Amino acid sequence: MTSTTPVEDLIRAKLTTAFTPTTLLIRNDSHKHAHHAPMRDSTSKETHFHVTITSSSFASKPQPARHRMVYGLLKEEMSREGGIHALQLRTKTPEEEQREREREAQQQ
Template sequence: MSINQERIALFQEDLAKAFAIKKLLIEDESHLHAGHAGAASGGGHFKLSIVAPEFEGMNSVARHRAIYAALNRHIPKEIHALTISALTPEEAGL
């Protein structure tokens, strides 16, 4: 298991503590940013797609803040950059 696969497993655990996840996909996009100044620090670039009922009634900024709060212990050491898609089950058609 690569270092970023281990990180993703930890991210999934922390997100599961904060949200009743209906769907979750975390992709490692670090290879797309090789040579980038932030990548040199060891932090990875990740793309996160999450569907959870807790996002109901929240705008996108509030959703992102909730995700950052859940992953706080990983920022900035393990997570240098994070692209987020956060939907309610209804928005995701679930």
């Protein structure tokens, strides 16, 4: 059986292998951008993604360095014709995620 989301599957596999995330959310936003001029002739339905990833691999690294880690891992998919056109990232450490949860709980 062929996957209907091969790019998303590849992103998930690569990020899971490289970063062993405690949280990994991948949202395919391609449908929101299908009408944009650069996407009109694209044969791919998987071009725009939002990724939230929590990993201890990001400890003591600033956001730009974390993003470079992910971009470097997905370099081939981002440079390929019909590959990833846009990748929005939210990178956190487990400690940052825990603090975020605690703040949200206090606000409720």
